[in-house]
Amino acid sequence: MPPPDDRERNRFSARAARYARVGTNIGGVAARIAGQRLFGGEDQASAAALASALGGLKGPIMKVAQLIATIPDAVPPEYAEELAQLQSNAPPMGAAFVKRRMAAELGVDWEKRFGSFERTPAHAASLGQVHRATDLDGRALAVKLQYPDMSSAVEADLSQLELVFSLHRRMRPAIDTSEIRSEIAARIREELDYEREAKHARLYTDILKSTDDVRVPQIMPALSTRRLLTMEWLEGRRLLDYKTAPIETRNRIATAMFRAWWHPLSHFGVIHGDPHLGNYTAFTGADGQPAGINLLDYGCIRIFPPRFVAGVVDLYRGLQTGDEERVVEAYRSWGFKGLTKELVGILNIWARFIYGPLLDDRTRSVADGVSPGAYGRKEAFRVHQALKAQGPVTVPREFVFMDRAAIGLGGVFLHLAAELNFFRLFNDEIEGFSIEALAERQGVALARAGLEAVEE
Numbered sequence: 359m360p361p362p363d364d365r366e367r368n369r370f371s372a373r374a375a376r377y378a379r380v381g382t383n384i385g386g387v388a389a390r391i392a393g394q395r396l397f398g399g400e401d402q403a404s405a406a407a408l409a410s411a412l413g414g415l416k417g418p419i420m421k422v423a424q425l426i427a428t429i430p431d432a433v434p435p436e437y438a439e440e441l442a443q444l445q446s447n448a449p450p451m452g453a454a455f456v457k458r459r460m461a462a463e464l465g466v467d468w469e470k471r472f473g474s475f476e477r478t479p480a481h482a483a484s485l486g487q488v489h490r491a492t493d494l495d496g497r498a499l500a501v502k503l504q505y506p507d508m509s510s511a512v513e514a515d516l517s518q519l520e521l522v523f524s525l526h527r528r529m530r531p532a533i534d535t536s537e538i539r540s541e542i543a544a545r546i547r548e549e550l551d552y553e554r555e556a557k558h559a560r561l562y563t564d565i566l567k568s569t570d571d572v573r574v575p576q577i578m579p580a581l582s583t584r585r586l587l588t589m590e591w592l593e594g595r596r597l598l599d600y601k602t603a604p605i606e607t608r609n610r611i612a613t614a615m616f617r618a619w620w621h622p623l624s625h626f627g628v629i630h631g632d633p634h635l636g637n638y639t640a641f642t643g644a645d646g647q648p649a650g651i652n653l654l655d656y657g658c659i660r661i662f663p664p665r666f667v668a669g670v671v672d673l674y675r676g677l678q679t680g681d682e683e684r685v686v687e688a689y690r691s692w693g694f695k696g697l698t699k700e701l702v703g704i705l706n707i708w709a710r711f712i713y714g715p716l717l718d719d720r721t722r723s724v725a726d727g728v729s730p731g732a733y734g735r736k737e738a739f740r741v742h743q744a745l746k747a748q749g750p751v752t753v754p755r756e757f758v759f760m761d762r763a764a765i766g767l768g769g770v771f772l773h774l775a776a777e778l779n780f781f782r783l784f785n786d787e788i789e790g791f792s793i794e795a796l797a798e799r800q801g802v803a804l805a806r807a808g809l810e811a812v813e814e
Contacts, residue, residue, distance in 0.1 A: 450482035451505060456489070459503045463586040471581060475501070483636075485549060485657075490591060498591035499578065500654075508550055508585075516543045541755035545631060549657035552587040554809075558656035559589065561807035565622045571614035571650030573641060592652040594639025598773060600648060605777060607648055611640050612776030614650040616783050619767050624787040627667045627800045627812070631759040632658035633766040635773065660759045661804070661812050664797040665691050670760075671791050674713055674784075677706070685709075693754030701751065704744040711737040712764050715780040722780070724771040 456477055460468045469475060472491050479487040486504040493499055505511075548554055556577045563574045573592055581588035600607055615638070622628040630637075632655065643649030669691040676684035686697055689705055710717075715724050745751055771778075804811055 450479045450487045451503075453477045455506065456503065459506075459586065463583040464581065472499075491588075493578070493581075498593075499581075500575065500589050500591045501581070502552065502587040502589075504550065504552065504585040512546055512550060516546065537752055537755040538758050541758040544755075545658055545660070545759065548659075551584060552582065553584045555587055555656045555659075556582055556589075557807045557809050558659040561626075561628065561659070561803055561809060562622065562653065562656060564803050564806055565626050565628065566618070566653075569617055569621065571610075572618040573650065573652045575652070575654065592639065592641065592654065594641045594652045595648075597635050597638055597640055597651075597770065600640060601773065601775070603648075605775075608774040608776050609778055611648055611651060612771050612774050612778060613783065615767065615770055616778070616780070617787075618651060618653055619763070620784060620787045623662075623667060623670070624791065625796065625799060626803055627662040627664055627796055629660050629662070629760065629763050630656075630658070631660045631763050633763050633770060635770060638770075658759075660756075660763075661800075661809070662756060662760075663812050664793045664800065666756050666760075667796055668791075668793040671788050673709060674716065674788070677709060677713055678717055692757055695752065698748075701748055704741055704748065707744065708737060708741050708761075712761070715768075716784040717781065719781040720779060721777050723775065723777050724768045724780070728772065 456479075460475075464471060471494070473494050473496055475491040476489050478489075480490050480500075481488040485508055486502050489501045489503065491499040491501050556579065559574060559577050563576070566572050566574055575589040575592050578588040578590075597611060600611060615633075619630060619633060622630070630653065637653070637655040639652045639654065640648040641650055641652055669688040672684050672691070673688035675681065676688060682702075685706065686702055689697055689702065694701075694705070715722060801811055
């Protein structure tokens with residue numbers, strides 16, 4: 359929570375305006391859908407109307423909308439398709455905002471603490487914008503400034519998220535979204551705390567210190583606050599620049615992506631919960647060819663209890679060996695309730711999709727012939743149809759970002775058209791897995807980064 363003397367702490371006017379705009383737009387769509395349910399109508403048209411209503415707002419609600427679009431059956435398929443296409447291209451704030459923000463965070467003489475500072479942002483996103491700068495020694499820096507009133511905006515948007523989910527409840531949903539909303543709210547609020555993001559970056563520096571093909575930017579604590587984050591600028595090119603590169607190049611980048619995601623999870627119980635293409639660039643080696651990836655953003659990091667990670671490994675081993683008891687226990691350890699044989703069979707449809715490339719000991723793509731945008735859509739529909747007969751199933755909150763991140767990672771592999779032996783890469787990461795060893799490593803790493811231990 360912001361400190362009591364924080365001038366941007368939940369300004370009433372900003373919050374009221376946000377509620378009014380989001381509530382009016384979504385409420386109008388809700389009324390339209392209610393009418394269609396009564397008189398009959400086209401779900402696709404209502405989905406487009408919802409996307410249009412949200413698309414005019416920008417900001418945190420865009421991040422929320424894009425996130426829920428990746429969770430199977432959180433909203434109807436027509437809505438997921440529309441929401442997934444929303445782009446969070448908020449227009450950047452101008453020079454007056456930059457001056458105010460920098461002075462508020464570092465003092466009126468803030469410019470004297472930099473060698474140079476570009477007033478025009480290099481990148482604008484949903485919660486803030488990034489400026490290029492240098493320190494007094496000429497070192498290249500990335501300076502992220504949070505937009506004003508973001509705490510108010512986020513709380514307003516999260517309160518209206520319930521309206522989006524309520525649309526789905528009117529359509530006999532297969533999934534109870536209560537835990538999904540709680541998880542989304544917790545992660546979005548964390549993204550507002552740049553001091554926590556700095557700790558996440560330090561955690562990843564520790565976790566990936568022996569991984570040569572993944573680079574983590576160094577944080578500059580003296581130039582960072584809760585709403586200002588300054589870090590080393592890592593040079594690199596967009597991953598999509600390599601879509602037509604030789605297969606060896608694309609595979610090298612994809613291998614680094616795999617390690618950057620699975621090594622932190624399998625050894626420390628930590629995942630990067632937002633693996634979209636904008637959060638990575640590729641750096642080059644001495645030969646001028648891509649040698650690995652830069653991992654740029656640390657706002658959406660999920661730290662799991664060790665028993666959750668043990669469930670990830672147990673489910674994999676259970677599917678691998680046909681050990682149904684181990685599979686059921688894995689789902690139970692994640693928090694799934696009422697695990698009938700029918701429900702386990704339905705959950706296995708999704709599990710076999712996620713784990714499929716990891717169970718197949720051969721060089722292959724993630725999903726032959728499937729576009730990144732359609733990745734997981736067919737399997738999600740099958741699960742949706744099967745779960746409808748079971749009644750609403752509550753998805754444990756820890757599962758939400760694990761599932762979303764796995765889909766995002768698969769999408770990156772599809773964009774690169776990578777062909778790897780995912781089985782061997784994964785088994786290298788979980789070889790000798792021990793929940794006790796993971797718990798010990800996690801505790802030490804979190805303490806070094808200044809983060810609190812997770813509760814079982």
